[in-house]
Amino acid sequence: MSRTPEQIQQAIKSIREQIDAFQQRYDSAAPDVTLLAVSKTKPVELIRAAMAAGQRDFGENYLDEALTKIETIGREACTWHFIGQIQSNKTAAIAANFDWVHGIDRDKIATRLAAQRPDSLPPLNCCIQLNIDDEDTKAGVQPEQLPDLCAHIAELPQLALRGVMCIPAPRTELDEQRALFREVTRALYDIKASYPHLDTLSMGMSGDLEAAVAEGSTLVRIGTALFGARPAKPA
16 A cells, blocks of 8 residues: 555655664665665655655656656656666667666667667666576576676767666575675676776665665665555456
8 A cells, every 4th residue: 555645755764764774784885875766656646755855766667657757747857767677669768768777688778778868868877687596587687798788888878887786586584685685796896897987786675675785785776665565466
């Protein structure tokens, strides 16, 4: 059930306090952690409530829904992140309307986004998705494939490669969560030897926030803990 605007504003305050506490607890934590509010399926009025609490970064998975929200709220009012799997027939709209994409996993998608990015806009910020669990049902490249995709994106001036992201399989134990995120952090720092400007680790959600911050995440994607649980899909 979605929360009231007052509950959302309190949730943002609470999540930011948690992030601050984790940063102080772990020496490996990044000095700055961006809170990305995952607002998919949530109405415009709840996004506005989050904005009233100072939230400016919003993540959307469903393109048609996102475009309606962007038109209603304003392209410049927020920083818009596309965090779903990117299909070829949607790259033009994503390139024209978003500030970030999390989840590039192949050359073709990068090439299309670059070609379709309007000249009037700055380069599109990009993260490469790592399939760190090697799950058949999830997109993403293996760590050993990361150099080739980075090299391809680096040749596209309309794209600004910023780092990597991951969506790991759920784990409940903190040590297990940290061990997986540590692999992602290592993959980024290995590739930083060739691309020292990379600065983004997009990892961590409502159920593994502490582990992600502990292992150096610079951007956490929070939906449920902020907006409340999404309704179950019909059978």
